[in-house]
Amino acid sequence: MQISGTYKVVSCDYPEKEARAVFNNLISEEDLKILLSPDNCMSFTISDFGTGYTSKVTFSKKPEFNTSTDYTYGKENILPAPFTGGKSIVTRNGNVIVKKVTFPDVVYTYDTIVSSSGVSIKMSSTRDGYISTSVWEKVNASFCxxxxxxxxxxxxxxxxxxxxxxxxxxxxxxxxxxxxxxxxxxxxxxxxxxxxxxxxxxxxxxxxxxxxxxxxxxxxxxxxxxxxxxxxxxxxxxxxxxxxxxxxxxxxxxxxxxxxxxxxxxxxxxxxxxxxGDIEGTWKVMTHSNYDNFLRGLSLPEPLISAAVEERETLTWKHLGKGIWLDASSSKVLPMESKHLTPGVEHSSEMMGMHVTEIFNHSKDGMYGTVKMGEHIINYKVVVGKELAHMEEEIVGKPFTKATIILAKM
CATH class of the missing domain: 2.40.128.20 (Calycin beta-barrel core domain)
Known part of the structure; x- marks a missing residue:
């Protein structure tokens, strides 16, 4: 069975006991609190090389604890920092991997069962008996x-x-x-x-x-x-x-x-x-829903609204470096000047004779922001895929203006 893959923890019955045992009770209370915090993402990657595997363990909030270790089946290894003072030996039988970690005063055993969807790891010791069982789901996230x-x-x-x-x-x-x-x-x-x-x-x-x-x-x-x-x-x-x-x-x-x-x-x-979200590129408007009412909420004249609804402009976001982004539109009906935006930093510009203030930030799947245009405040969200994206925008206090715009990457 192929054991290679990246795995992310989803549950553990006794997380504090396990964390203390992993570090042989030498972890500080401050570091323990960081490792157990909800926003700390723990993951590990197994890379199978036949006679053994490489195990890479990462902690998003405690990167100095990240390790990468090569295990050869049946061969003793010295544990890397920060797990100093111990030795390990690993054996494998099909989809079951057993790792014994020996310190001068205790031996920890990790029984790992690998499946197509993830792994479960049962931890015990000669001193404490059963410690915990953790479940890790296989991550199919792309490195792109x-x-x-x-x-x-x-x-x-x-x-x-x-x-x-x-x-x-x-x-x-x-x-x-x-x-x-x-x-x-x-x-x-x-x-x-x-x-x-x-x-x-x-x-x-x-x-x-x-x-x-x-x-x-x-x-x-x-x-x-x-x-x-x-x-x-x-x-x-x-x-x-x-x-x-x-x-x-x-x-x-x-x-x-x-x-x-x-x-x-x-x-x-x-x-x-x-x-x-990878927003970079030029995206062309394909279709939209309720865009006309969104424009009416801005008190624009009907002829302008009709022309804007028919137009299929492009939106461009380009990373210029150091967190600075070019934001440009090809619209002839609702022209706006190209802007250089930095996430989290307020930016001012002019559009159709109105003073416009905008602030945006990245999100896991795209971007979101707020625009103040005259007396109107607009919230928007962009969700991007590899080839398609959709934008939702709405004028604050005017729920009838919520619009969705579908875009395709050029």
């Missing part, structure tokens, strides 16, 4: 999408060691970071946006190596592979030195975790990104 950095661990140290840049330069690059990964007909593009305003992009096909410069000007061989829809592994071999670098991207429905697993200087790091 748009992601903004939430936090990082030692990425600045990695960059200064790897590229011989100053600490100030590394901190500037990491003051903002976003990554966008897209796919079309088997061709992928990955664009990194950094805090100095720069964009670095690479195009690739899975499993096909190619020679080119990397993001920092080093020539070498690149290879992107994927063992599941939620995982992307990037390997780079530098031509001049022969040094090999390995990076792993692991996606859930909420996050993307980028980990530097191998580098000649020995420093490892990770970046946790928040997933947002």
């Amino acid at each position: 999408g748009f992601f903004v950095m939430q936090n990082h661990v030692d990425a600045d140290k990695y960059m200064t060691a790897n590229n011989k840049m100053t600490k100030a330069n590394a901190e500037n690059l990491l003051s903002y970071a976003a990554v966008r990964i897209t796919e079309k007909n088997g061709d992928y593009e990955m664009i990194d946006c950094l805090g100095d305003g720069s964009k670095k992009s690479v195009t690739f096909k899975l499993g096909v190596e190619f020679e080119d410069e990397d993001s920092f000007g080093r020539t070498g061989t690149h290879l992107f592979t994927s063992n599941s829809p939620s995982e992307l592994v990037y390997t780079f071999k530098e031509k001049d030195t022969g040094h090999v670098y390995v990076f792993r991207n692991t996606a859930t429905t909420d996050h993307l975790t980028w980990t530097a697993e191998k580098a000649p200087h020995g420093i490892k790091c990770s970046i946790t990104y928040q997933r947002y």
